[in-house]
Amino acid sequence: xxxxxxPDGTIxxxxxxxxxGDTSARELTDACLARIERDxxxxxxxxxxxxxxxxQAADEADAALARGEGADRPLLGIPYALKxxxxxxxxxxxxxxxxxxxxxxxxxxxxxxYRSPFPSSAEERLADAGAILLGKTNCDEFAMGSSxxxxxxxxxxxxxxESTVPGGSSGGSxxxxxxxxxxxxxxxxxxxxxxxxxxxxxxxxxxxxxGRVSRWGMIAFASSLDQCGPFTRSVRDSxxxxxxxxxxxxxxxxxxxxxxxxxxxxxxxxxRGLRLGVPREYFVPGMEPGVEAAVRAAIDVLRAEGAExxxxxxxxxxxGLATYYIIAPAEASxxxxxxxxxxxxxxxxxxxLWENYTRTRGAGFGPEVKRRIMLGTYALSAGYYDAYYVKAxxxxxxxxxxxxxxxxxxxxxxxxxSPTVAFKIGAKVDDPLAMYLNDACTLPVNIAxxxxxxxxxxxxxxxxxxxxxxxxxxxxxxILRIAxxxxxxxGFGDLRxxxxxx
Amino acid sequence: xxxxxxxxxxTIIGIEVHAQLRxxxxxxxxxxxxxxxxxxxxxNTRVCPVCMGMPGTLPVINRRAVELVMLxxxxxxxxxxxxxxxxxxxxxxxPDLPKGYQISQYALPLTSNGRLVVPVPAEGGEVTVGITRAxxxxxxxxxxxxxxxxxxxxxxRAGVPLMEIVTEPDIRSPAQxxxxxxxxxxxxRAIGASNADMEAGSMRIEGNxxxxxxxxxxxxxxxxxxxxxxxxxxxRALEYEVARHAEALERGEPxxxxxRGWDEENGRTIVQRSKEEANDYRYFPEPxxxxxxPSEAWVAELRAQVPELPAQRRLRYVNELxxxxxxAGVLTADAALAAYFDAVxxxxxxxxxxxxWVTGEFSRLLNQRAADxxxxxxxxxxxxxxARLIGEIDAGRVSGTNAKTVLATAFETGEDPVAxxxxxxxxxxxxxxxxxxxxxxxxxxxxxxxxDYRSGKQQLFGFLVGQVMKRMAGRADARLVNQELRRRLxx
Numbered sequence: 004x005x006x007x008x009x010p011d012g013t014i015x016x017x018x019x020x021x022x023x024g025d026t027s028a029r030e031l032t033d034a035c036l037a038r039i040e041r042d043x044x045x046x047x048x049x050x051x052x053x054x055x056x057x058x059q060a061a062d063e064a065d066a067a068l069a070r071g072e073g074a075d076r077p078l079l080g081i082p083y084a085l086k087x088x089x090x091x092x093x094x095x096x097x098x099x100x101x102x103x104x105x106x107x108x109x110x111x112x113x114x115x116x117y118r119s120p121f122p123s124s125a126e127e128r129l130a131d132a133g134a135i136l137l138g139k140t141n142c143d144e145f146a147m148g149s150s151x152x153x154x155x156x157x158x159x160x161x162x163x164x165e166s167t168v169p170g171g172s173s174g175g176s177x178x179x180x181x182x183x184x185x186x187x188x189x190x191x192x193x194x195x196x197x198x199x200x201x202x203x204x205x206x207x208x209x210x211x212x213x214g215r216v217s218r219w220g221m222i223a224f225a226s227s228l229d230q231c232g233p234f235t236r237s238v239r240d241s242x243x244x245x246x247x248x249x250x251x252x253x254x255x256x257x258x259x260x261x262x263x264x265x266x267x268x269x270x271x272x273x274x275r276g277l278r279l280g281v282p283r284e285y286f287v288p289g290m291e292p293g294v295e296a297a298v299r300a301a302i303d304v305l306r307a308e309g310a311e312x313x314x315x316x317x318x319x320x321x322x323g324l325a326t327y328y329i330i331a332p333a334e335a336s337x338x339x340x341x342x343x344x345x346x347x348x349x350x351x352x353x354x355x356l357w358e359n360y361t362r363t364r365g366a367g368f369g370p371e372v373k374r375r376i377m378l379g380t381y382a383l384s385a386g387y388y389d390a391y392y393v394k395a396x397x398x399x400x401x402x403x404x405x406x407x408x409x410x411x412x413x414x415x416x417x418x419x420x421s422p423t424v425a426f427k428i429g430a431k432v433d434d435p436l437a438m439y440l441n442d443a444c445t446l447p448v449n450i451a452x453x454x455x456x457x458x459x460x461x462x463x464x465x466x467x468x469x470x471x472x473x474x475x476x477x478x479x480x481x482i483l484r485i486a487x488x489x490x491x492x493x494g495f496g497d498l499r500x501x502x503x504x505x
Numbered sequence: 506x507x508x509x510x511x512x513x514x515x516t517i518i519g520i521e522v523h524a525q526l527r528x529x530x531x532x533x534x535x536x537x538x539x540x541x542x543x544x545x546x547x548x549n550t551r552v553c554p555v556c557m558g559m560p561g562t563l564p565v566i567n568r569r570a571v572e573l574v575m576l577x578x579x580x581x582x583x584x585x586x587x588x589x590x591x592x593x594x595x596x597x598x599x600p601d602l603p604k605g606y607q608i609s610q611y612a613l614p615l616t617s618n619g620r621l622v623v624p625v626p627a628e629g630g631e632v633t634v635g636i637t638r639a640x641x642x643x644x645x646x647x648x649x650x651x652x653x654x655x656x657x658x659x660x661x662r663a664g665v666p667l668m669e670i671v672t673e674p675d676i677r678s679p680a681q682x683x684x685x686x687x688x689x690x691x692x693x694r695a696i697g698a699s700n701a702d703m704e705a706g707s708m709r710i711e712g713n714x715x716x717x718x719x720x721x722x723x724x725x726x727x728x729x730x731x732x733x734x735x736x737x738x739x740x741r742a743l744e745y746e747v748a749r750h751a752e753a754l755e756r757g758e759p760x761x762x763x764x765r766g767w768d769e770e771n772g773r774t775i776v777q778r779s780k781e782e783a784n785d786y787r788y789f790p791e792p793x794x795x796x797x798x799p800s801e802a803w804v805a806e807l808r809a810q811v812p813e814l815p816a817q818r819r820l821r822y823v824n825e826l827x828x829x830x831x832x833a834g835v836l837t838a839d840a841a842l843a844a845y846f847d848a849v850x851x852x853x854x855x856x857x858x859x860x861x862w863v864t865g866e867f868s869r870l871l872n873q874r875a876a877d878x879x880x881x882x883x884x885x886x887x888x889x890x891x892a893r894l895i896g897e898i899d900a901g902r903v904s905g906t907n908a909k910t911v912l913a914t915a916f917e918t919g920e921d922p923v924a925x926x927x928x929x930x931x932x933x934x935x936x937x938x939x940x941x942x943x944x945x946x947x948x949x950x951x952x953x954x955x956x957d958y959r960s961g962k963q964q965l966f967g968f969l970v971g972q973v974m975k976r977m978a979g980r981a982d983a984r985l986v987n988q989e990l991r992r993r994l995x996x
Contacts, residue, residue: 089561090559090560090561107560107561109560114560117560119554119559119560119561120554120559121554121559121561123561218563219561219562219563220561221561222560222561223560223561223793225792226792226793227792253565254563254565255563256563256564256565256566256793256794256795257563257792257793257794257795333789334789334792336596336787337594337596337604337605337606337787337789339605340596340598340604340605340606341558341560341603341604341605342560343598343600343605345600345603345658346557346558346559346603347559354654356600360598380787383596383787383788383789384785384787385785385787388787388789392789
């Protein structure tokens, strides 16, 4: 390949070039590292990068490619980034630091410099598939946020407009993929934290069905809602990465043992005969007209391609936000209790046990994390449990049932991903409720445990808009097929921010 | 006039037991529950990221632990939940709790609603204690106050499977409470669910006690007693509390709902925590573990594994086999001895002689070897051998006295008792003609004694029997000698 090599293409093209000998894993890695070198600090996408380790892994990948191992390792030689919510092994068996191991912070002061003694399942599976880990991406603290402004390590900037947010909580991953700093990145999605930032950065973001991908090694925010998934620059790439991640893991009792189909083979480009539901409740008041126009146009494209579009109703949609903001904080209040300064992470130091707890957690957690711990603790407290937690679980069942009913008559649901395009950094930081409303279209999908994908469907005010496709449980194949078919004809697959063209 | 008021109150006691389950690995991770054979238990060596509560870890349920609780529940006549068994998070902060919550069970325990029949020797009779629930949870780490101002934590125990067994408030005296604890321990050991060793900490016990006026149906103020290191301390602590409550109630002083610790040395309880300080544990379903749905088949398989329990066995011995309460008690106190007895009966020996020999001479020999830890099932002479020996006695081919000699040898060597009888010439002559001939000889030899007997000196009968036995070197069937001699003398 020429010296003009830029890391803005797809995995599919890169794999083809690697197999053909037109490029090397080392070249792809160097191109990503160069982009990180150029833009990384400004955009604040990465919390840790290890160029030497990445180059070494790239050289090993090139050797493996030379041995012909590419055939059964679909990501061999492809550089990627991990949201810093995934632990990466950085200690050996005796607890000594491993050279080159990344710390894992979850975007929090309380885990500053923390080194995990074991890797996440996602990292292991991607390593088996041959992918090269570049580094750990910035994110909202413990994945709590919709703008990446809740990171203890500063906000991430959106490569499309550096005065705007990249979405959250997986903002570092979305910005890294949009800005050509990695071929793909992993995020986690508890209420929209993959799909919403994908929408705001013009990337493809997939949240698989709850139970499809192991949560082992993902630092838990809300255990019954968390799922991990990829950011990519094409739907096909999303299918490739999902294929590498999916499957049962005995270490995660909530991961489901169902066969993993060949997602790439299912991308037929054909949506004829599919019934696609458009829920009227998802076109909410306050939605930006440009967003609505882009999503409606995308629906028309799919109709023109032969899909049958039907109006459907999910009446409890507006209860989703309240339900989510009881269940997720309740689980988080317990999940974050382990950060107590006793065994690892920040320990403020005090003469007395309780003082050490309050000082450590007071200094270690940011305001949004504290707010959610308090919300969750309150919702679980004696005297309030039935009115909040139990009621929320009942509404959760209702929301699930409504999705099940609609999805028994349609093959998938089409909706906006986010009601707005990327907003200015600082615009919503003082108004948590306005921030929470960003996820109104994505969090019901987590509540129901269903798969959802966001695919770019044009620009509004020069910023990307995402179309969300929601499917039946464990039917990622159908939403990938719909998103891919749309991407092929809509022509937004090549949308790139100015940084990529520079 | 002074009236004894103590009898005006009824004592109400409930018991909570924590028993460490006999599993090789911890509740939610593969770490061993005990150090390897011959290894010292160095602090923080049996730990992993899961039981240390490291970020990113998830629990996986230990199947054997679930089985042992179901087995216990079945032995306690509990209902075993098969629809939806849930684990819940019990939230509180303490350095011995690595995750900041303990995975336990709350709303939907594995087993519930059972009962245990408890013999109470101190009171005579028995009491039926309702079992509220038996559920599964993980143990905490062990805290040690290391010196002034700081403590150290050993996580080896963190995540070890524990079973919590809670009774209904059915116990009416400290003696019954103690008997319940002892009977439960016996049961847990019999089914192999726990070593149930209070000294080693594999069984921990707490009591709830309150008093109410006799005839009242509402409960009085309840006090929880902890720090009980033996069944004796349980009984003593409860006795202390009963007296303390009675005194307060008599004086019209209010009691406080609180947790008190037993001070063994000074024989009293001390306040540990009042209800106002009680934690709100904020239980909620553990999202990392889907509801467990034990299949009917699994439960049936376990039900078939529940062995006959000591209390049932005792009832069977008395009601069906006609043994005395005493013999039944001696036999069932030792499961191996009871099994040995069952096998002797199985081999065709009537229960009473079988019980006489097993609790008598056999147990005497066994006790002599108690220091070696010899159990009935490891004695060289199997139950079939003892049954053959008892059969020989019944048939009159060996005397009771000689049988004891034979048993003493066979007990050690395992040799067939019949072979010993033959080799040692210890067989018994039961031939009426042979005995008759010897009797005639004695009558001829001692005519004056015969005459004296016939004129009323009855005590000479024994002398004459002795002479016959002497002539036959002790091998004559004593019963036959008696019978034949009397017939001839009284003729």
